[in-house]
Amino acid sequence: MLDLEVVPERSLGNEQWEFTLGMPLAQAVAILQKHCRIIKNVQVLYSEQVIEVCDLTKVKLKYCGVHFNSQAIAPTIEQIDQSFGATHPGVYNSAEQLFHLNFRGLSFSFQLDSWTEAPKYEPNFAHGLASLQIPHGATVKRMYIYSGNSLQDTKAPMMPLSCFL
Helix, strand or coil: CEEEEEECCCEEECCCCEEECCCCHHHHHHHHHHCCCCCCCCCCCCCCCEEEECCHHHEEEEECCEEEECCCCCCEHHHHHHHHCCCCCCEEECCCCEEEEEECCEEEEEECCCHHHCCCCCCCCCCCHHHCCCCCCCEEEEEEEECCCCHHHCCCCCCCHHHHC
16 A cells, blocks of 8 residues: 655655656656556546545555554544644535535545535634534545645646756
8 A cells, every 4th residue: 555645735755756746747657657566556647736636545645744544544524634733614515515625735525425414514613623513434535735725726836846857
């Protein structure tokens, strides 16, 4: 299982390699080819704006050296709150039945199984994530790393200097 460090607004990687926002496709392919024994069963769709992790069961993820997703740690809303700290309420998209929790350069989407599980909160949110009525154990469906304040307003960053080496 891949053990990766998440760097909001920048990258996803480990000590040997790193997928960086804005890196050229050829460089991403070269990483995949060089580490094909380690990076297995991965579907790659190129986007210079966003790094998206669709299946968190295939990777261990950490932030500042501390795991928030692994075989022993489920990426629940409580775990994300503990690891990243909530700064503002999330957004519920009823059409997708997804609850989005956004941080600068990083977003998590939680799948809610039915409309009865929709989170209920007041517009003047002031009591932390614990006050949301989200089903206990709801886990992250997708994680996005991007540059900027929100996933909707992201744009490709300048090509990182590391891409020129």
